[in-house]
Amino acid sequence: MTDAGAPADGDDGDADDERAAGSAGPDGPASARSPATDPRAPEPANPRRRLVVVGVVVLMLAASVGGIAWAVTQTGSTDATVPTTSFDHSYEGDGRTTLTYTGGDSVLAGNIVVEVDGDRATWAALRFGVGDDDIITTGDSVVLVGVEPGDDLTVRYVAGDLDAVLANGTVGNGG
Numbered sequence: 001m002t003d004a005g006a007p008a009d010g011d012d013g014d015a016d017d018e019r020a021a022g023s024a025g026p027d028g029p030a031s032a033r034s035p036a037t038d039p040r041a042p043e044p045a046n047p048r049r050r051l052v053v054v055g056v057v058v059l060m061l062a063a064s065v066g067g068i069a070w071a072v073t074q075t076g077s078t079d080a081t082v083p084t085t086s087f088d089h090s091y092e093g094d095g096r097t098t099l100t101y102t103g104g105d106s107v108l109a110g111n112i113v114v115e116v117d118g119d120r121a122t123w124a125a126l127r128f129g130v131g132d133d134d135i136i137t138t139g140d141s142v143v144l145v146g147v148e149p150g151d152d153l154t155v156r157y158v159a160g161d162l163d164a165v166l167a168n169g170t171v172g173n174g175g
Contacts, residue, residue, distance in 0.1 A: 082157055082162070082166070083104060083105035083106075083166075084104045084105050085103070085105060085107060085155075085166050085167070086101075086102040086104050087099060087102060087167040089169065089171065091147075091171055091172045092143075095145060095146050096143055096144070096145055096147070097147040097153070097171050098141050098142070098143050098144075099114060099141060099143075099144060099155070100141040101136050101137070101139070101141070103138045106137075107136050107157065108132060108133055108134065108135060108136070109122065109123040109124035109127070109130045109131065109132060109135070109136055110122050110123075110124050110131070110132025110133065111157055111158055111159045112136060112155065112156070113155070113156040114142065114154075114155055115152075115153070115154040115155075116144060116147050116151050116152070116153055116171075117151050120156075123136060126142040126144070127142045147171050148171065149170075149172025150170060150171065150172060152169075152170060152171075153168065153170065154167070155167040
């Protein structure tokens with residue numbers, strides 16, 4: 001009994017497979033596999049695919065360079081400078097000292113920090129009705145309470161990473 005799909009006796013079926021695969025033809029046997037007839041054959045290089053891959057690589061490179069450039073411009077401004085300012089203080093007695101801005105560059109009240117023996121506060125916090133974004137003008141003053149002669153008084157400019165001493169002195173010894 002023979003199976004309908006099995007090759008006849010003496011025929012192993014290879015001839016039919018070779019003809020179906022296109023390995024023999026009018027010009028002779030085929031030497032290369034064709035993707036149309038053999039799914040194991042390599043696909044020919046597609047120039048569009050190469051162009052897409054190159055485009056993606058260039059785009060990623062541009063994004064990386066752009067990201068680095070942005071990060072460099074966002075980290076610590078190199079043009080941040082300490083303003084030129086002048087302050088004076090006078091001990092009024094009874095634990096009170098007046099600190100006066102006597103002139104210089106425009107500065108924001110939130111950037112001026114007054115320090116007395118390690119205790120710190122911004123100019124805005126020390127003066128009623130003044131906000132961090134208000135500009136200190138010549139003649140503006142704050143009254144420091146609980147300050148005694150001999151206490152160290154330091155005025156600092158603080159903006160971002162910048163922290164610089166603008167003036168310092170000892171209470172009771174003048175400005």
